[in-house]
Amino acid sequence: MNESTMEQPTATPPPVMNPNKALWEKGDFTQIAETMRQSGEALVAMLGITPGIKVLDLGCGDGTTAIPAAKSGAQVLGVDIAGNLVKAGNERIRKEGLTNCSIQQGDATDLQDLQDESFDLVMSIFGAMFAPKPLEVAKQMVRVTRRGGRIVMGNWIPSDPTLVAQILRISSAYTPPPPEGFISPMLWGVESHVIERFGSAGIAKENITFEQDTYTFIALFSPKEFVDRFRHFYGPTMNAFEAAGKNGKASDLQRELEDLFESQNESNSEEVTSIPATFLRVTVMC
Numbered sequence: 096m097n098e099s100t101m102e103q104p105t106a107t108p109p110p111v112m113n114p115n116k117a118l119w120e121k122g123d124f125t126q127i128a129e130t131m132r133q134s135g136e137a138l139v140a141m142l143g144i145t146p147g148i149k150v151l152d153l154g155c156g157d158g159t160t161a162i163p164a165a166k167s168g169a170q171v172l173g174v175d176i177a178g179n180l181v182k183a184g185n186e187r188i189r190k191e192g193l194t195n196c197s198i199q200q201g202d203a204t205d206l207q208d209l210q211d212e213s214f215d216l217v218m219s220i221f222g223a224m225f226a227p228k229p230l231e232v233a234k235q236m237v238r239v240t241r242r243g244g245r246i247v248m249g250n251w252i253p254s255d256p257t258l259v260a261q262i263l264r265i266s267s268a269y270t271p272p273p274p275e276g277f278i279s280p281m282l283w284g285v286e287s288h289v290i291e292r293f294g295s296a297g298i299a300k301e302n303i304t305f306e307q308d309t310y311t312f313i314a315l316f317s318p319k320e321f322v323d324r325f326r327h328f329y330g331p332t333m334n335a336f337e338a339a340g341k342n343g344k345a346s347d348l349q350r351e352l353e354d355l356f357e358s359q360n361e362s363n364s365e366e367v368t369s370i371p372a373t374f375l376r377v378t379v380m381c
């Protein structure tokens with residue numbers, strides 16, 4: 096038997112990695128989410144949730160909006176792609192003693208476990224906007240919402256002068272251009288794109304309304320420490336620092352972000368950071 100006819104050991108193929116999932120599991124978003132609790136509660140309070148309604152929170156993270164919705168009496172299912180956030184969210188739910196809320200792992204582009212028209216309200220606050228395939232995401236959200244029900248999305252707005260869009264603008268200057276065909280999550284913050292996406296899922300544009308709203312990040316530490324949290328725990332910013340580090344520019348990125356956070360901070364106390372950020376609130380009547 097010559098070498099070419101000898102049986103070769105079969106190599107195990109490397110596991111296929113979902114880059115969207117890897118990005119959100121990379122850090123620990125709970126460290127940022129802790130600064131978003133008050134606005135999460137305020138947003139849920141204005142949704143007029145009545146006891147017993149069925150709510151899906153898509154891209155729910157560790158439950159910033161799912162938990163207040165459950166406290167309002169809704170039956171809440173959270174879905175998130177990141178296993179670490181699903182675990183952290185279910186732990187928070189357990190500590191709160193809530194029996195009407197749970198979080199499961201899933202992908203907004205493919206909600207195959209969820210039945211058609213099974214929710215009165217589908218909310219996605221800075222969640223589904225980060226999934227790839229926006230047309231598929233819109234289709235899935237419409238499919239699982241009952242006729243007469245509502246979808247509410249919170250989406251960051253591109254080129255907005257407030258915090259999140261500016262973090263993105265600064266970070267993108269330090270990172271390589273995205274791969275061809277990449278669709279920016281921020282397009283969910285542009286009304287014409289939202290109309291087109293839900294339009295392709297069968298929703299007339301008259302049934303979609305838009306409002307600019309504010310989410311305030313409140314942290315019990317300084318703006319500088321807040322930047323450090325993003326640097327060490329927020330996947331997209333971690334990636335920007337890794338790329339900047341390869342070009343010897345990590346300290347430039349740090350300085351730009353510290354200037355941004357300090358200039359946007361509205362707190363007078365050195366121990367507290369309070370930064371308002373504008374977002375687009377989208378309401379879809381199904």
Ligand SMILES: C[S@@+](CC[C@H](N)C(=O)[O-])C[C@H]1O[C@@H](n2cnc3c(N)ncnc32)[C@H](O)[C@@H]1O
Binds near residue numbers: 119176203219226
């Ligand atoms: C900016 S965080 C917001 C989390 C939460 N909604 C909140 O307000 O704290 C974005 C969330 O979307 C989730 N996510 C990203 N892509 C997703 C996808 N394809 N399907 C489901 N969740 C996704 C992430 O894992 C992360 O928890």
